[in-house]
Amino acid sequence: MSERLHPSGLPYRPCVGIMLLNPKKHVFVAKRLDMISEAWQMPQGGIDPGEDPVEAAVRELGEEIGTTKAEIIAESKGWHWYDLPEDLIGKVWKGRYAGQRQKWFAMRFTGKDSDIDIETEHPEFSEWKWARPATLPDLIVPFKRQLYIDVLSEFQLILA
Structure with a gap:
């Protein structure tokens, strides 16, 4: 993991992001409980000390959407x-x-919609839906828009 600092002198939080795809290649997005805006996001979260990104991605998926019924099909370079x-x-x-550095994973959802339960032990989302990939940049908060465009570009062959 390369380390770089923001001009403020603060580091970037090491995280993972998950592009969870259903059989129609639509992407799981959810609306955060702590946001008043209409912003939706893909699951993401911090990497715990001693944890590798794959472990963090699987853990975050379970913590945020209540299931780990998914298989990794790609990892960002x-x-x-x-x-x-x-x-x-x-x-x-x-x-x-000052921000985040994220390792992204594309995952194929292997469960049913009924397996998804956002009312987890520590809920983060108020609602969820499947979205067409092309709509993702318009759903996210503006300061993460370029990141979503970059992730979509990197995983474009999977989404085709």
Whole structure:
């Protein structure tokens, strides 16, 4: 994992992102409980100390959507980065990070929609849906839009 610092001097939080695909190649997205906007996102979360990205992706999937019925079909070649907006730096993640560096995984959902349960032990989402890949950049908060465009580009052969 390469380490780089934001101009603020803060590091980037190591994370994973998951593009979960159903048989129609639509992508799982959910609306965060802590957001007042209409923004939707794919599952993502931090990598715990001593955990590798694959382990983190499987754990995050279970923690966020209540199932791990999925198989990894692709992994991003490198890390994708995004900066928090200036007004959020120093306020989220206990002020420790300026953004995230994310390793992304495309996963094939092997369960049924009824296996998905966002009312987990520590719920993060209020609702979920399957979305066409092309709509993802318009669903996410603006400061993550380029990251979603880059992830879509990297996984374009899987989505075809």
